[in-house]
Amino acid sequence: MEGGTRQNSVPLHGSIDKSRILDVKPLKSLIPFFSMSSQAPPPGQYPTGFSPFFPFGAPRQTPTEVTPNAASIPTPIRVYSSPPGAGDSSSTMEGFSDQRTSGKKKRRSPKSSSAKSSLAKPKKTQEPPVDLGVLVGITPAQKEDGSREVVNFVLMAFDALRRRLCQLEGAKKLSLGPIKRADLKACNTLMTKGIRTNMRKRIGSAPGVEIGDIFFFRAEMCVVGLHAHFMGGIDALHIRGEFEEETLAVSIVSSGEYDDDAEDIDVITYTGQGGNFFKKDKHAIDQKLKRGNLAMDRSSRQLNEIRVIRGIRDDVNPNLKVYVYDGLYKIQDSWIGKAKGGGDVFKYKLVRMPGQPSAYSVWKSVQKWKSGTSRIGLILADISNGAENIPVSLVNEVDNVKAPTYFNYFHSLRHPKSFSLMQPSNGCTCTKSCVPGDSNCSCIRRNEGDFPYIGNGVLVSRMQLVHECGPTCQCFPNCKNRVSQTGLKHPMEVFKTKDRGWGLRSLDPIRSGTFICEYAGEVVDRAKVSQLVREGNEYVFDTTRIYGQFKWNYEPRLLEEVNPNESSEHYAMPYPLTISAKNFGNVARFMNHSCSPNVFWQPVVYEENNQSYVHVAFFALRHIPPMTELTYDYGVARSDHAEGIRAVKGRKKCLCRSSKCRGSYG
DNA sequence: GGGAACTCAGATTG
DNA sequence: CCAATCTGAGTTCC
Numbered sequence A: 001m002e003g004g005t006r007q008n009s010v011p012l013h014g015s016i017d018k019s020r021i022l023d024v025k026p027l028k029s030l031i032p033f034f035s036m037s038s039q040a041p042p043p044g045q046y047p048t049g050f051s052p053f054f055p056f057g058a059p060r061q062t063p064t065e066v067t068p069n070a071a072s073i074p075t076p077i078r079v080y081s082s083p084p085g086a087g088d089s090s091s092t093m094e095g096f097s098d099q100r101t102s103g104k105k106k107r108r109s110p111k112s113s114s115a116k117s118s119l120a121k122p123k124k125t126q127e128p129p130v131d132l133g134v135l136v137g138i139t140p141a142q143k144e145d146g147s148r149e150v151v152n153f154v155l156m157a158f159d160a161l162r163r164r165l166c167q168l169e170g171a172k173k174l175s176l177g178p179i180k181r182a183d184l185k186a187c188n189t190l191m192t193k194g195i196r197t198n199m200r201k202r203i204g205s206a207p208g209v210e211i212g213d214i215f216f217f218r219a220e221m222c223v224v225g226l227h228a229h230f231m232g233g234i235d236a237l238h239i240r241g242e243f244e245e246e247t248l249a250v251s252i253v254s255s256g257e258y259d260d261d262a263e264d265i266d267v268i269t270y271t272g273q274g275g276n277f278f279k280k281d282k283h284a285i286d287q288k289l290k291r292g293n294l295a296m297d298r299s300s301r302q303l304n305e306i307r308v309i310r311g312i313r314d315d316v317n318p319n320l321k322v323y324v325y326d327g328l329y330k331i332q333d334s335w336i337g338k339a340k341g342g343g344d345v346f347k348y349k350l351v352r353m354p355g356q357p358s359a360y361s362v363w364k365s366v367q368k369w370k371s372g373t374s375r376i377g378l379i380l381a382d383i384s385n386g387a388e389n390i391p392v393s394l395v396n397e398v399d400n401v402k403a404p405t406y407f408n409y410f411h412s413l414r415h416p417k418s419f420s421l422m423q424p425s426n427g428c429t430c431t432k433s434c435v436p437g438d439s440n441c442s443c444i445r446r447n448e449g450d451f452p453y454i455g456n457g458v459l460v461s462r463m464q465l466v467h468e469c470g471p472t473c474q475c476f477p478n479c480k481n482r483v484s485q486t487g488l489k490h491p492m493e494v495f496k497t498k499d500r501g502w503g504l505r506s507l508d509p510i511r512s513g514t515f516i517c518e519y520a521g522e523v524v525d526r527a528k529v530s531q532l533v534r535e536g537n538e539y540v541f542d543t544t545r546i547y548g549q550f551k552w553n554y555e556p557r558l559l560e561e562v563n564p565n566e567s568s569e570h571y572a573m574p575y576p577l578t579i580s581a582k583n584f585g586n587v588a589r590f591m592n593h594s595c596s597p598n599v600f601w602q603p604v605v606y607e608e609n610n611q612s613y614v615h616v617a618f619f620a621l622r623h624i625p626p627m628t629e630l631t632y633d634y635g636v637a638r639s640d641h642a643e644g645i646r647a648v649k650g651r652k653k654c655l656c657r658s659s660k661c662r663g664s665y666g
Numbered sequence B: 001g002g003g004a005a006c007t008c009a010g011a012t013t014g
Numbered sequence C: 001c002c003a004a005t006c007t008g009a010g011t012t013c014c
Helices: A111-120 A140-144 A148-170 A182-192 A218-223 A291-302 A360-370 A442-446 A480-485 A526-534 A638-643
Strands: A050-053 A234-240 A245-254 A267-271 A306-313 A321-338 A344-352 A378-380 A392-395 A407-410 A492-496 A502-506 A515-518 A521-523 A540-542 A578-580 A599-608 A611-620
Touching: A148 A182, A148 A218, A182 A218, A218 A321, A234 A291, A245 A267, A245 A291, A291 A321, A291 A344, A306 A344, A321 A360, A480 A515, A480 A599, A526 A540, A526 A578
Parallel strands: A245 A306, A392 A492
Antiparallel strands: A050 A407, A234 A245, A267 A344, A306 A321, A321 A344, A378 A392, A492 A502, A515 A611, A521 A578, A540 A578, A599 A611
16 A cells, blocks of 8 residues: 555545535434544554545544553453343344353364264154244244245345355265255255245235345245245246136246346346257257246236346356346236247236336446446545455435545554454464365364355354464465455445435445455554543444344254254354544444344454454345445443443434334444 | 356256 | 256366
8 A cells, every 4th residue: 555655645626615524424423523533644654554544634633542551451262251131132033032051152062073963863855843933933824924024034044054054065064965055955944844934925025025135046035935936937826716727927037048138127028938948959949838938928918916036147256146126017018039049939028017116226227337337426436545455435425425534444453562362373284275174274173163154255154253364374365264354345335324424335235144344443442442432432343232132043953964952153242342443444434233234243363463363344144235235233332231221321313214123222 | 277168966836 | 746947056168
């Protein structure tokens, strides 16, 4: 980086009215706040990775001093026990709540020791005597008709199980033999255990699935009843009529594999099924008016609503296919066309019903911006000024405020001198890259014997602490166990919200479990925390606050590979670490609070400069559609909690609009 | 060495 | 009961 020796490395806009900057507090500020630092800090030396962000005026103020205080160095993490009261569970689904008694304890034994439990199991084709669907909280009524809560629950269970299967498969720990398709296996397991919803087929929307929701597997849409087929593009409903059976199309998946024309945003030309023209050697034959095609034909007369799911292949990563639920359409026209191979195909023109929230159109807009079309409201192309390897744009589409109060963009943590958290550990001796399942890898052993990430860098499970490889590891820097150290994965946007200051969102869809960013800033002496708060520093991340509990990991009872009595999830992680992002910080300082967030934090430890430091890493809690605001739970201060949330002053009214909103936070 | 083409197993529904 | 459907990840090819 340039090091910030120049007065200002961010282009200035001469016309900006400085009085407007007074407070665009991005984060926690919902009360009036007058910034004392509308002027930038002095020119000076910045460590590598710094990129001063001075939208207005020359640097002046000295960065806050970080005072080392050896006496208050926190206890080593292994010794730290959880404080009382960490369990104000607000978990919703019965059975998945409160398993923290065993979850708190660190499991010492690697999972391989418990893998043998499945050997004595009967053949997997047999129905288990216990209905896990009931055990984990899906009632028969919920199986038939979904709700947002149930849909989220089922999707969470699906992906957690899929990730775990990928992890076990990668480590060759499965006694079932290789699983080539973890998605299908996870789907099959959930289906047989009754963890699914919207089984009752219906015309129109599937309760709990919202327009704009994204899916990374066809199987995900099966388990929530959005579209019943893994492969089939047309899902149909059969209605027993008085005289004959009527069949109507209820949903289609437009995957672009046929030459479906997806140019017009609200119109789809969909090709019927059959005709063999995927297979190269076989020449195309005419499609028949049966099955899905028959249903589409009936629907084109009946004019019933049809759910449309658009499959989108990612430009950047062609292996990644994302499905977007784009709402209800009706067939406007149908005809017989010619396929490239020569056969007749059925063609259907579907038109989106008006008045629905935008979904696919958002993707189209993002695509345009990425290909260079000017973005309305764009203030700055990259507020990190090169500190991140992916640009972070600054956008305001709602008012005239030009920038947040100034801060120094820094991508990671600054520690006070001699602020040692853990003894440096000897790195692993793996060559090239650490391999899942390698019991000789000391880093894997530290992660309870599991490789914490699956191939594409997705976190498998929440843990008390994720141990990543560091400089003393002999593996290559591109080792898969360095996910949180490699910076942003998606282009981000700091944007002005209507009523919550600045916020953060991604231009790309984000898969559940994907690393988003760490909470960067200055590590603060615990003794100074209350002082910071008194001073009005609202950019404080404190790991010891009380955070709402939630279930994210796989459900052990669904897997034959693990001991069913074992809890898979470690809840509260009261490792004492306080970070101030007021003067130095990254995109994380712009993430707002929500009582039903889409992002969670996870402590990650790795070594730098011969010390092991704990970092706060943020991961996607669910799949997040593009342009959706990223939020996490700010938690409740311990002192506030003791006195009862309502009574404490200084808390802010929550504007997250979630149905589970606690009303205030801070 | 990187993208395109090919391979292949695979579950639900009707 | 099994055909129809085309995915998703891995492998090979050029």
